[in-house]
Amino acid sequence: MTSFFEYAIEIAPVLLRGASMTLQIVALAIVLGIALGVLVGLARVYAGRTAYAFCTVYVEAIRGTPLLVQLFLLYFGLPSVGIYISSFWAAVIGMGINSGAYQSEYFRGAIQSIRSGQMLAARSIGMNRRQAIQSIIVPQMLRRALPSWSNELMYMIKYSSLAYMIQTPELMAAAKEMSAQTFRTFETFLLAGLIYLVIVAIVSRALMSLENRIKIPGL
Amino acid sequence: MLLEGAAETVRLTALMLALGAAVGLPFGVLHVYGPRILRVAVLDPIVVFFRGIPSLVLMMIIYFGASEIGLDLSGFIASILAIGVRSGIYQSQIVRGAIQSVGSGQMLAARAIGMSKWRAIRFIVIPQALRLALPPWSNEYAGVLKESSLAYALGVTELMRQGRYIVARTFGNSLLVYTVCAAIYFVLVFLGIRLLRKVEQRFSVPGFDAAPQGRAFFGRDLESSR
Amino acid sequence: MTDLTLRLEGICKSFGSLSVLKDVDLDVNKGETKVLMGPSGTGKSTLLRCINLLDPPDTGRIWLDGREITAKGINVDEVRSSIGMVFQDFNLFTHLTALDNVRIGLVRVKGVDKKTATDMAMEELRRVDLAEKAASYPAQLSGGQQQRVSIARALALKPRLILFDEPTSALDPELTGEVLKVMSRLAEDGMTMVIASHEIDFARSAADEIVFMADGRIVEKGPPDVMFTSPQQVRTRDFFRRIGERH
Numbered sequence: 001m002t003s004f005f006e007y008a009i010e011i012a013p014v015l016l017r018g019a020s021m022t023l024q025i026v027a028l029a030i031v032l033g034i035a036l037g038v039l040v041g042l043a044r045v046y047a048g049r050t051a052y053a054f055c056t057v058y059v060e061a062i063r064g065t066p067l068l069v070q071l072f073l074l075y076f077g078l079p080s081v082g083i084y085i086s087s088f089w090a091a092v093i094g095m096g097i098n099s100g101a102y103q104s105e106y107f108r109g110a111i112q113s114i115r116s117g118q119m120l121a122a123r124s125i126g127m128n129r130r131q132a133i134q135s136i137i138v139p140q141m142l143r144r145a146l147p148s149w150s151n152e153l154m155y156m157i158k159y160s161s162l163a164y165m166i167q168t169p170e171l172m173a174a175a176k177e178m179s180a181q182t183f184r185t186f187e188t189f190l191l192a193g194l195i196y197l198v199i200v201a202i203v204s205r206a207l208m209s210l211e212n213r214i215k216i217p218g219l
Numbered sequence: 220m221l222l223e224g225a226a227e228t229v230r231l232t233a234l235m236l237a238l239g240a241a242v243g244l245p246f247g248v249l250h251v252y253g254p255r256i257l258r259v260a261v262l263d264p265i266v267v268f269f270r271g272i273p274s275l276v277l278m279m280i281i282y283f284g285a286s287e288i289g290l291d292l293s294g295f296i297a298s299i300l301a302i303g304v305r306s307g308i309y310q311s312q313i314v315r316g317a318i319q320s321v322g323s324g325q326m327l328a329a330r331a332i333g334m335s336k337w338r339a340i341r342f343i344v345i346p347q348a349l350r351l352a353l354p355p356w357s358n359e360y361a362g363v364l365k366e367s368s369l370a371y372a373l374g375v376t377e378l379m380r381q382g383r384y385i386v387a388r389t390f391g392n393s394l395l396v397y398t399v400c401a402a403i404y405f406v407l408v409f410l411g412i413r414l415l416r417k418v419e420q421r422f423s424v425p426g427f428d429a430a431p432q433g434r435a436f437f438g439r440d441l442e443s444s445r
Numbered sequence: 446m447t448d449l450t451l452r453l454e455g456i457c458k459s460f461g462s463l464s465v466l467k468d469v470d471l472d473v474n475k476g477e478t479k480v481l482m483g484p485s486g487t488g489k490s491t492l493l494r495c496i497n498l499l500d501p502p503d504t505g506r507i508w509l510d511g512r513e514i515t516a517k518g519i520n521v522d523e524v525r526s527s528i529g530m531v532f533q534d535f536n537l538f539t540h541l542t543a544l545d546n547v548r549i550g551l552v553r554v555k556g557v558d559k560k561t562a563t564d565m566a567m568e569e570l571r572r573v574d575l576a577e578k579a580a581s582y583p584a585q586l587s588g589g590q591q592q593r594v595s596i597a598r599a600l601a602l603k604p605r606l607i608l609f610d611e612p613t614s615a616l617d618p619e620l621t622g623e624v625l626k627v628m629s630r631l632a633e634d635g636m637t638m639v640i641a642s643h644e645i646d647f648a649r650s651a652a653d654e655i656v657f658m659a660d661g662r663i664v665e666k667g668p669p670d671v672m673f674t675s676p677q678q679v680r681t682r683d684f685f686r687r688i689g690e691r692h
Contacts (some may be wrong), residue, residue: 064405066365067445068379069397076386077394098445111446117536121595123499125550126526135553140540154270159445161273165372172275179283186287189279193272200271218584219539 008191011178014189018174020196025088025163025170029095033152036100038138041107046133055104062101068162070094077164091163091170099156103145106152110144111137143219150207154200161196171195187219221396224381225403231295231367231377232407236360242307247314252340262311271306274444275369277301282373294373306363309444313359317351318344333351334417347396357415361408362444368404378403448475449511450606450677451496456505458491465491467661468500473606475636480648480669483658489641490533492658493608494515496639497528510605526554529599529607534615535591537583543570543594544579547601555602569597573627587619593627606637613644626649645688649673657681 002010040055047055062070075090085093114137122132164172175192180187250262254305269277283298321344328340371379382400386393458466465488471478481489494500496507498514498521507515514524524595537546547566551557557565570576573593583591585589594613599607609628613621625647632638632651642648648655648669655672657665665678676682 044523061401062403064361064408065401066368066379066404068365068368068371069401069404072379072382073394073397073401077397080392080394089258089272101656116537117532117534118538120499121530121532121536121538121598123522124525124528124530124532125598126522127550127552128522131553135549136540139536143540158271158273161275162369164275172273172285175276175279186280186283189276189283193276193280196273196276197271199451201267216540216584217582219582 004187007182007184007187011129011182011188014039014178015171015174015192015195018169018171018192019199021088021168021174021197022157022160022163022170025091025095025160025168026094026153030153030156031097032092032102033097033099033156036097037103037107040100040104041111041141042133042138044104044108046129046158059104061215062098063105067094067098067159068165070098071162073128087163087166087168090166091160091168095156095160095163096112098159099152100157103149103152106145107141109142109148110126112138113144130143143214143216144206144210146214150204150211153207154204157200158196220381220385221378221399221403222378224378224400227376227381227406228378228404229407231298231375232360232364232371234299235306235367236365238299238303239310239363241355242304243310243314246307246311247318248340248345249316250311251293251318252336261303264270266308266312269305273364274302274305275303275372278369285356292343294370294375298367298370298373298375302363302366305366306359309359309362310356313352313355314348316355317348318431320351321347350419350424351424353415357412357419360411360415362409366444388432449473450477450509453492453496453638454471454506454508455494456495456502456507458488458495458500458502465661466495469663471504471656471663473637474638475637477634477653478632478638479654479656480652481641481656481658481668482643482648482684483640483664485583486597487658488659490590490610493530493610493639493641495598496608497525497530499525499530499641504643526550526602527605529602529604531592531595531599531607531609531612533611535583535588535595537591537595537598538593539583542580542582543586543597546583546594546613547597547650550598566597566601568599570594572600573597574623587620588616589623592616592624596624596631598626600631607631607638609638609640609642611641613642643688645673657684659684 023159040058043051043055044059071090071094073095074085075087078085118136118140119132122136123129160170161172163170164176167173171192175188181186182188224286246262249355250258254264278298280300281301282292282294285292285297323349325343326339329343330336334342367377370377374380376384378400382396385391386396449472450473453469453471456469456471457464471479471490479480481492483489491500495502498507501521502515503517503592506513509524509527515521527656537543538549540567544563544566547569548559548562551565552559567576567579570579572593573596575590575593575597578590578594583594589603596612612628613624616624623645625644628638628640629647629651640652651687652669654666655669656663657672657676657678659680663692665672665676665681667676671683672681676685
């Protein structure tokens with residue numbers, strides 16, 4: 001039996017292929033999540049009652065149930081009404097919808113922390129509501145939400161491992177497959193864990209430097 | 220049958236949270252009052268490790284790692300260990316944040332009336348910190364409840380697996396079954412948070428409002444698990 | 446009446462059951478500087494916000510350059526872009542540099558192209574002596590500088606008149622001078638201004654008329670020398686004496 005180190009090198013290509021799938025899922029899901037999050041966050045502050053109620057139901061339903069159930073509903077549930085989604089897209093959509101709910105809360109909090117004078121000043125120079133939201137509120141909201149948003153990205157990377165349970169061939173699935181071949185289950189999952197750890201560390205470093213780069217004094 | 224699953228889910232959650240509290244409280248206290256070297260060399264790396272590794276992977280590592288050293292853990296125990304300890308690390312952060320927002324004046328005053336450091340921690344700081352920790356802790360409750368669904372992967376017959384069995388056995392409408400599962404989770408989250416809010420009110424002290432610092436400190440780091 | 450810039454007629458405004466403005470009439474001629482004075486909470490700020498329709502009046506009518514802006518179907522955004530507003534706490538856009546704060550109205554509201562807008566904005570920054578701070582963010586400026594940028598932001602849109610809502614109240618005493626200096630210069634240049642302020646010295650030198658308000662009404666108005674030396678109403682006299690003592 002080879003050493004852990006040799007074994008690691010041996011199975012690394014397979015695990016890394018899985019990791020690249022993980023990153024693809026996360027990237028797509030996070031983009032979907034931002035779009036949903038910004039829209040819903042704005043709607044819960046500025047839109048009318050119906051939109052508010054609708055968005056609140058969405059946010060609470062998502063936050064009140066496990067991601068796993070949401071993925072199961074998409075992948076195993078929808079086929080019973082004739083809708084079939086591939087496991088990859090089920091993972092992307094499920095995680096995107098999930099992340100959107102959490103992100104909308106970050107954005108909503110960010111908007112609420114912007115002082116009301118900003119809106120007032122924007123209106124006083126003749127901007128309409130839409131312009132004011134677009135060019136004054138949203139840019140400030142995005143900057144303020146960035147720290148929580150970085151956190152969200154870490155969560156998405158970790159929780160993408162759930163995609164394995166709906167048969168998406170990502171990092172976890174690759175680890176499972178390798179361990180079925182080599183019977184060195186513990187070491188394989190340990191390695192997978194390390195890969196997650198490294199990805200999270202790199203991404204969090206990158207985001208921190210981005211945060212510093214686009215930092216605006218006083219915001 | 221789903222209700223049996225739900226009962227198992229509640230058992231899992233309760234044990235995970237209890238293990239988490241048992242780990243989290245001492246860890247949190249040590250993090251603030253322990254020697255610096257312990258914090259930098261041991262506690263911080265542990266926190267980084269647990270925050271960077273998915274709970275699912277953690278479960279696998281513990282489950283298969285135990286059998287590697289000849290210990291045959293059930294899926295039930297392995298899930299509780301993995302998510303319980305993970306939760307413990309998070310809870311230690313909650314405790315730490317709460318202690319730090321108690322304010323150093325309280326500690327000074329306690330020392331001034333002649334309490335030893337550990338007595339001051341035990342009788343002055345911790346009672347206040349626990350009150351401050353309740354709101355973020357209810358968040359953690361919801362997180363652990365949701366994460367308990369991962370025990371499915373180790374074959375524990377909790378709510379999700381019972382759902383799966385029903386679908387398989389009856390060729391039933393999977394959309395319906397999983398929607399019911401989701402609804403049960405939602406109700407459990409909702410009821411639990413309601414209950415914890417009651418507890419919060421029960422232990423509230425006039426003029427001791429957790430709102431400003433108490434709510435702020437979990438905003439960034441401890442947004443609940445999925 | 447050709448030089449009448451602003452006319453208010455019977456302005457009333459309440460918030461819930463609290464009646465803040467009671468039947469206010471006011472005329473402001475082109476190039477005039479009017480200073481609103483009076484105890485805090487008498488509705489000076491509310492009056493200013495009524496004028497640019499940030500808080501539209503409940504009843505009463507407002508004309509700007511002979512056009513009724515309280516009429517139905519008026520584009521309020523366009524009205525606001527032709528009335529400058531300077532706030533007590535500046536309200537500069539936190540995420541924008543001084544230059545961008547001044548420029549954004551030109552670009553987003555007036556649709557001026559970016560290059561022209563930049564030139565115009567720099568021009569206004571020079572007018573408030575802050576050209577060298579163009580690239581600074583609000584948090585990097587002193588309160589006095591922030592307020593001058595916000596005056597430049599108002600000026601950039603070439604407004605028919607500018608409203609000042611206690612522009613120096615949030616400033617440390619040593620910083621009020623620079624702001625008042627800019628405002629005095631604007632008054633000399635013939636800008637039409639309505640200013641809520643407690644600055645007696647500034648009012649004495651720059652105002653064409655002092656408008657004394659109390660409890661949501663205009664109690665008395667007149668030229669500064671008359672108002673400060675021999676006001677007709679008891680309330681006015683009391684108020685100016687108390688303010689005088691503080692100085």
